Amino acid sequence: MSDEVIRSRIRRLRFEHGEMTQRQLAEAAGCTRQTIIALEQGGYVPSLALAFRVARAFGLGVEEVFEFEPGDGD
C-alpha cells in the first residue's frame, strides 16, 4: 500500500487552460494556493472532494487530472 502513488497533471492542465494561475485554480477549487503547489509537487494527496473540485475547475473528470499508480502488492 505504501508503494501506491497519486500523480496529478495540474501543472500541464493549468497551461492548457490559458495559463491559469495557481491562485485562480485555488479560488475555483476552494483551497489555498499552497495546496495547489503541494498537489503539483506531489507532496500532498487530496481528499476525494478536493480532487473532484480541482477536476471540475478544469471541466474534466477526476481520472483525467489525477493518475493512480498501484503498488507492487496490487
Added chain:
Amino acid sequence: MNFQRMTQTRVRAWLATIVWTISAVGFFLAYFSGGGPSEFDTDSRRHLAAAAAIAFGFAAYWSGLWLTRKREGQVVADERDYQVVARASQATLIVVLVIVFLMCTLLWLIHEAEGVVDVGWMWFLAYGCMLLALVTNAVLVLVLDRRTGGHE
C-alpha cells in the same frame, strides 16, 4: 520570507513560534535567576517578571490572531491545513507527555535521598509544560506544513 504569500495556518505558526519562544525565554530567565526554584515561590519580583513574560505571550499572540483574521471572501485554510494542524497536535501531545515524564523522573532521582521536592518546581512544571506545548505545536505545524510540500 513573504507573509503575504503564506496561508493563515503558516503565518500563525510563525507568530506562535516567535511569540511563545520569547515568552518562554522570559519565563525561564525569571524562574532560574536569583535564588532559583527553591526561592521562586516566595520572591514576588520574580513572580511578577514570570507573569509579565506569560502575559506578553498571550497579549502578543491574541493581537496576532486579530491581525491575521479572515478577510471577506478569502480562503485562509483548507483540508491540508487542518490535516497538518491535527498531526502537529498529536505529535505535540506525545512530546509533552514524554518531557513531563522525564522531568518528573529526573526530579525524583535527584531528590530521592531527601524524600522531598522543592515546591517551587511545581511552578516550573506547570508553566514550563504550557509553554513547551505551545512552542512545540507551532514548530511542528511549520515542519509538517513544509513536509507536505506547500513550499515554493
